[in-house]
Amino acid sequence: MYGLDGTYNSAVAFIxxxxxxxxxxxxxxxxxxxxxxxxxxxxxxxxxxxxxxxxVDGQGLLYDAGVDALVVDTLFQLxxxxxxxxxxxxxxxxxxxxxxxWLKSQEWFRSETLE
Numbered sequence: 001m002y003g004l005d006g007t008y009n010s011a012v013a014f015i016x017x018x019x020x021x022x023x024x025x026x027x028x029x030x031x032x033x034x035x036x037x038x039x040x041x042x043x044x045x046x047x048x049x050x051x052x053x054x055x056v057d058g059q060g061l062l063y064d065a066g067v068d069a070l071v072v073d074t075l076f077q078l079x080x081x082x083x084x085x086x087x088x089x090x091x092x093x094x095x096x097x098x099x100x101x102w103l104k105s106q107e108w109f110r111s112e113t114l115e
Contacts, residue, residue, distance in 0.1 A: 008071045012047045015079070029092050032099035033082050042103070050075045 004010050019026040027046065034049040035042050041049050054074035085091050103109050 006069065006072065008047075008051075008068050008075070011072050011075055015075075029086060029095040029099075030079070030082055033085070033095050034078065036095075036098050036102045037078075039102075042106075050078060053078065 004014055015027070031046040031049065034046055034053065035044075038049055038053055041052060044052075051071055054071045082095075086095060088094075104111070
């Protein structure tokens, strides 16, 4: 694919560009879905959450093409899974409902932050 060199950084840049070109709707709910899937990381962006779900600490991505390929594969597997769930009837609402339930279950969460 034009512009992709197989690295995780180029895949992230491509997907972010695609999302921006589509009014930021393509990735709507993706970070929240990943937070629920990982069970933590509400303070992280989706690129870091994908690395964590691939069981990579991020350091190896700078040096190891095999690790980079693993994270790219994980990214596209997660995107496929997310898009399948999101595209179901009421899928995006369900994703945000699960995220809100996850938020409310956290001991650090204060409900007045929603008001």
